[in-house]
Amino acid sequence: MIQLIYVSHATRLMTADDLQSIMLSSIMHNSKKHITGILLYDQGFFCQALEGEKKLVSDLFKTIKKDTRHTNVIKIFDDxxxxxxxxxxxxxxxxxxxxxxxxxxxxxxxxEALYNENYLRPIEAKKLLMQFR
Ligand SMILES: Cc1cc2nc3c(=O)[nH]c(=O)nc-3n(C[C@H](O)[C@H](O)[C@H](O)COP(=O)(O)O)c2cc1C
Known part of the structure; x- marks a missing residue:
């Protein structure tokens, strides 16, 4: 089992409907694959943790990376x-x-870390995400 965390930039400001549609499709697909996680949205950026069976998580990440609603998808943790x-x-x-x-x-x-890739560390991401579990 692995956990993968990435950050990305939304290609446009997301409306409540946009976010809801991502959320509903994620819940529907993930529950079938026993994938769990968290998706955080802040004006213009996403941070998501995905966890589950290795192949399923990496396949899902491939799909997510191709999604045109965001760009600059940078994996910061995968273990x-x-x-x-x-x-x-x-x-x-x-x-x-x-x-x-x-x-x-x-x-x-x-x-701050998001604006300087050199400082992107899993520790900042985890600290933030873990507060919402
Ligand atoms: C930031 C972001 C996070 C996403 N997270 C997930 C996810 O956890 N699970 C998932 O199945 N789709 C996720 N998606 C959507 C997928 O990229 C893709 O659109 C979806 O799996 C296609 O399913 P659908 O045709 O039923 O909408 C995410 C999209 C974005 C932009």
């Missing part, structure tokens, strides 16, 4: 895991625009 971090979620969806970012631990560091 074997013994246990899932998001076991109860086919795809937990969080729109950060509804949250007070000053209260989200690690938000600032993560946001």
């Amino acid at each position: 074997d895991i013994a246990a899932r971090d998001f076991s109860t979620w086919s795809m937990r969806f969080i729109d950060l625009n509804h949250y007070d970012k000053s209260r989200i631990e690690g938000y600032q560091e993560f946001n």
Whole structure:
């Protein structure tokens, strides 16, 4: 079993309908493949963790990478895991625009890291994602 985390930039600002359609199709497909994870959206960027059987996760990632709703898809973590971090979620969806970012631990560091690929580290991403599980 693996966990894969990537970040990407939305090709346009997502509407509530856009986000809902991604969320619904993710839940539908992922539950059939026993893939779990979280998708975080913040004005213009996504960060997603996918976990499950290795082949299924890498096939899904191939599909997701081709999706024209986002671009600049950068994998920041991909490793074997013994246990899932998001076991109860086919795809937990969080729109950060509804949250007070000053209260989200690690938000600032993560946001800054996104603008400088050299500093993209799984630790920032995980810190952020794990708060919402
Ligand atoms: C940021 C982002 C995250 C996505 N995450 C998933 C996912 O976890 N599972 C999934 O099946 N599709 C996901 N998708 C959608 C796929 O790229 C693809 O559109 C979908 O699997 C096709 O299924 P459909 O034809 O039923 O819509 C995501 C798309 C985007 C833009």
